[in-house]
Amino acid sequence: MKVILVDDERLALIGLQKLLEKEVSGIEIIATYINPTEAMAGIVENRPDVVFLDIHMPEMDGMDLGRQIQAATPGTEIIFVTSYDQYAVHAFELQALDYVMKPIQKDRLKQTVSRVREKLSVKRKLRSKDTDVPLICCFNQIQFKLPGKDIQVAKWRTSKAQELFAYLLHHRNHTIHRSVLLEMLWPELEEDKTVHQLYTAMYHVRQTLKACNMDMVTIQSGHLEAGYRLELGEAQLDSEQWEQEIRKWKVVDDSTIHAYEQALHLYKGTYLGNYEYMWAEPERERLRYLWLYHMRQLSLYYQQHGLAEKVIESTQRIQHMLPDEEESYFILMKLYDEMHNDLGVEEQYRLLTARMEHDLEIPISENINAWYQDWKHGLTKVMKT
Structure with missing residues (x-):
């Protein structure tokens, strides 16, 4: 290392x-x-x-x-x-x-x-395990991975061209009507004033794919150019690969734990998370909570087998990926209390306070705050005695 x-x-x-x-x-x-x-x-x-x-x-x-x-x-x-x-x-x-x-x-x-x-x-x-299949990476930001090559970040000519590709990729194998694309990308302008801009953005998308040697990904024009359809060809999406892999494992037990851990590590971030595309939010949430469900199953396995450090580690990963989830902080507070790690309890409470009240400007849940105050009161009593 x-x-x-x-x-x-x-x-x-x-x-x-x-x-x-x-x-x-x-x-x-x-x-x-x-x-x-x-x-x-x-x-x-x-x-x-x-x-x-x-x-x-x-x-x-x-x-x-x-x-x-x-x-x-x-x-x-x-x-x-x-x-x-x-x-x-x-x-x-x-x-x-x-x-x-x-x-x-x-x-x-x-x-x-x-x-x-x-x-x-x-x-x-x-x-x-690198295969001969070109890969489109959708976790966090759009990247391309060709067989035997390093991951490359596409250089989009404009932000509109980038969003156009992302939207067509999101709706791959389906024809998207031209009017839908115009309304999404240029909502403030009339349709007849934006058609040329759409053609230009589409040209830039195709040129970017060509520059990245991703020619297997094609965009077909619909009848009388009424819409566009993106087809992956032999390329695959990392988000789809991850979902297929995680769904193979229904139960976490001694025979599947290693494969389960491997599959969960393939989740590398939020779906298109670096972009403020509201239309992507439902898919973000779906994949995020699919990962969260399986991470909690993994954590439960560790807990049932008395692997406290593994429980802490998996909960920290949840906290890393989903810093707005209060439950991860609370779980760690209680775990650290069981381990008599007072500094750990205090640290998690301060992290939660910073995230909720400072960054998000919302109060901490009453039950978490009540638990902490009871814990603090009990700690003070012990110190006095």
Whole structure:
């Protein structure tokens, strides 16, 4: 595992490097950086498996650097390091694999490294299963994956051309009437004034597919150009592949647990999640809650087998993917209480408060707040005695 460390405090860098080298085997720290600009250049050059990245840096905010890393080297996992727990939710929103709080505890660091190893293992297995089928990736953003090639992000000429392709892809194998496309893309203009713009956008879509060597995906014009129909040819969608795989496994038991875990790892983000397409929301919700249902089944299996750390890990994944789901925070609060991890309870309550009351401006559920206040009161009584 190749690792790069980034922190504007030299002592913090040295401390993290020593802790990793002492407590974790099988890693190679290929570079450490104090300067974010130099760090970015080193990450692009070395393509590490994981970057430990301090969030609070004066020259460049760690969140901004994290976004640059994800854009330049999508395969690099990011672990945020922070002294301020209010950043944790935002770290997960950026699709970071994990975050650790300063001062870093060795057990927490080992848990984080374990998550990295598992994620890298899944990536290797997926690469080893690479087929001869072109793939259209729809989780988070539209990308294309040709056999034996790296994933490529399409460069759309305009945002209208991008949405046009996304909409036709969403309704693949069905003819969409021209008037529907005109109303969706240019609702403020009269139809006769936008027909030419639709033709131009369609031209750009076809040119983009050609530039990405995705010629097997075709867009057919309907009778008298009344509509358009997108056909995938031999290409497949990663969202469809994932759904087909997860539906193979009806029950989580000792014989299916490994395949179940593998299938759930194929869910890489929200369907077209990087785009504000309201028409995609029903499909987003459907896939999101299909994943959530199976993740809860997996978590229940872990719970029934007394695998507390696995329950925590799976619940954290739910929290990562669905930061607005209160239940994941509450589950972790109760788990940490059972483990007598008071800091863990406090951390989850603060994360939930930050997400609900600060970001979404809605109150925490009364039952969760009541449970926390009872827990806090009980903790205070114990401390006094």
